[in-house]
Amino acid sequence: MTTTPQRVRQSASGKSNGQWLVDGTAPLNPNEVFKAEENPLNVRRRIEEIYSRQGFDSIPHEDLFGRFRWLGIYTQRKQGVGGEHTGKWTDEELSDRYFMMRIRIDGGALTTEQLRVVAGISTDFARDTADISDRQNIQLHWVAIEDVPEIWRRLESVGLETTMACGDTPRGFLGSPVAGIAADEIIDPTPVIRQIVDRYIGDETVANLPRKFKTAITGHPSLDVVHEINDISLVGVVHPELGPGYDLWVGGALSTTPRLAERLGAFVREEDAAEVWYGVIQIFRDYGYRRLRNKARMKFLLAEWGPVKFREVLETEYLGRALPDGPAPAPAKTPGDHVGVHEQKDGRLYVGLAPTVGRASGTRLTALADLAEKAGSRRIRFTPHQKVVVLDVEPGAVEEFLAGTDEIGFTGRPSPFRRNTMACTGIEFCKLSFVNTKDTARETIAELEQRLAGVEIDTPITLNVNGCPNSCARIQVADIGLKGQLAKGADGGNEFAYQVHLGGGLASSDRDEPGLGRTLRGLKVTATDLPDYVERVVRGYLAERAEGETFSSWAHRADEEALR
Known part of the structure; x- marks a missing residue:
């Protein structure tokens, strides 16, 4: 059990909120109980010595749905279970006998050797899945408990780990990709x-x-x-x-x-x-x-x-001492996704690439390592925007490198929506999701590239697609944020739909001030109608904006009916 200071204060309200230094350390819910019983990280020994040898059925509930998270492991959603069961079925009912595994990559920094190891794990143990998340890490799927010790061995042989990649812990650190x-x-x-x-x-x-x-x-x-x-x-x-x-x-x-x-x-x-x-x-x-x-x-x-x-x-x-007062950061003047070709301070180049909504594979990551090394690089970085930055590219190799990455779907010259769209895991693997996200986003991008091919979009317009209210894809701080939910189709059946948030943004985006998006209450846009809706809103902004006006400013002042 974690050691904490032994000073306890009286709660002002007299009601316990479970604050250790106010209310004491008595656990007040089942999660707190299993955490108090032992350090959750101790589950690693049981995985290595018992569960990987005896199989999935040997894993007790509190390890499977609790302590495993401390080592970056969650059960993934059972295939074919529709969104109508999300939030209604139990973890056991929703869960497959396979796992999502999150690899901790602090600062998103990998060598090409490490990238090859991750790619090999994907192809050998995860059915060639590998998603780049907006937390600068890699998520694998279809991982079997029997293979977990070997995956750890391979990761740790090159200085990687899954420790505290999930759970009630300090999760992977975001760091500047450059x-x-x-x-x-x-x-x-x-x-x-x-x-x-x-x-x-x-x-x-x-x-x-x-x-x-x-x-x-x-x-x-x-x-x-x-x-x-x-x-x-x-x-x-x-x-x-x-x-x-x-x-x-x-x-x-x-x-x-x-x-x-x-x-x-x-x-x-x-x-x-x-x-x-x-x-x-x-x-x-x-x-x-x-x-x-x-x-x-x-x-x-x-x-x-x-x-x-x-x-x-x-x-x-x-x-035990005061910190000095200090200045606030200056507003950002350049995009924070680092897509494109940029000069390093040593005269070489770093190249930011856009895989579509972070979707990759072990095969493609191996190809990326090959292309990077051929261009003189041994270092890559993932970004908090589901992008990849390859460092140390020799200037004379950049065009051949970009041509090669285009072929594997990691483009350094993306269209505006391919660059500025993110999506969470979605119902394909996530037990919390109501709808598909990755495929919906990919299909919407392809449609918008055709429909808006001749339209100059001279300011970034971010499109973030999320499968549930938890906002892993940051819907409230996107220009166009979409929260997944089910709607009734014309035939009475369920179809994928999205609630709309407009005009959110952070200091790193093209926004006047950081803030949350405007929620359009009662509006549900189906996956089928999504390209129509986004096209209509984008064209409305371009036609109606004042000179220099950002999308977020326009979205917050526009008449609500014009945004529907």
């Missing part, structure tokens, strides 16, 4: 990410949090890690007296109760970053709400405390 190589970088976050990961990932003191904890660290002025929607973000800034360091943000997350993170106004020196990160995560561990799972994210604590109290508790109870 860390250490961009000419306009403020500060390289690589050393800080490495220090925190080496020190704390796998540490029992952060293995039992109230819920998941998401981290983002960047030193690039494009603000390329969506810092406003993470539990903690360190954003590169230059202090007028102390030089380069980080601005501290806390309390962001989306899902059914979206909330953007807030600045604490504190400047964090590079040498203090790991300690500050640990202080923030300890606040979440000790004061986060554990009674109700749907109120357990850190955004709810921040909403109650506010940034002033949060900073005071951090400084007085966890750091």
Whole structure:
């Protein structure tokens, strides 16, 4: 069981929210019970010694649907189970006998050797599946319990792991995809990410949090890690007296109760970053709400405390000193997805590629490693926008490289919608989803490329497709966000449909101010009608916008009927 400070305070309301330093550590729901029984990471030994040898039926419920997550493993959705059963059937009824496995790739950084190992695991053990997520990692499907130890052995042979890739833990860290190589970088976050990961990932003191904890660290002025929607973000800034360091943000997350993170106004020196990160995560561990799972994210604590109290508790109870005040990040002036060809500070090039909605395969990842090495590269990065950046490309090799990546569907010269569309896993594999996402998004992109081929779209318009309300694809901060739900078709049967959010965006997007999208209540757009709807809205924006007006500004001022 995780060790925590032994000081308990009286709750102001007299009702327990499960805050360890207010209410004590008695578990108040089944998830808290199994976490209190033992460090969930201990399940690894049982996987290796029992379950992988005795098979799927040997796995007890609390390991299968609980502790496995601490090692990046979830049961995937049973094939053919429709969206009408989502939220109604139990985990057991919805689950297949195969797993999704999430590979932890902090900062999205891989060598081509590591990429080949991941690709080989995909082809050997995951039916050639490999999705690039917007958390800069790879998700595999169709993984059998019998193969998990060998997958771990291969990953760990090249310095990769699945530890704390899921669960109530500090999940994989977002980091700037151009860390250490961009000419306009403020500060390289690589050393800080490495220090925190080496020190704390796998540490029992952060293995039992109230819920998941998401981290983002960047030193690039494009603000390329969506810092406003993470539990903690360190954003590169230059202090007028102390030089380069980080601005501290806390309390962001989306899902059914979206909330953007807030600045604490504190400047964090590079040498203090790991300690500050640990202080923030300890606040979440000790004061986060554990009674109700749907109120357990850190955004709810921040909403109650506010940034002033949060900073005071951090400084007085966890750091033992005050942090200096610091400046806010400047608005981004370049896209944060890094798609296209760009100069590195050493004269070589980095090339951002757009696989369609993050869908890849082991076969295609092997081909990407071949193409990268032929162009002189040994390093690739995934991005928080389901993209791939290949570093260190020799200038003379770039055209041949781009031609090769086009052939495998990783284009460096994508159409506007191929570049700016994201989609979550969807009903194909996810037990929480109501609808298909990846195929719907792919088909919509293809339609829009034809219909809008002669139309100049001179500003990014993001299209994010999500299968459920949990917003893994960040629907509330997209220009056009689509939340999956079922609708009744003309024949009385169920068909895939989407609720629409318009005009959201973050500081890294082409938006006046970060903010959530406008929900069009009562509007359901079916998958079949989706290309028609997006085309109509895009053409309306281009025809009606004022000079220099962003899509988000237009969407928030336009008459609602014009948006339907």
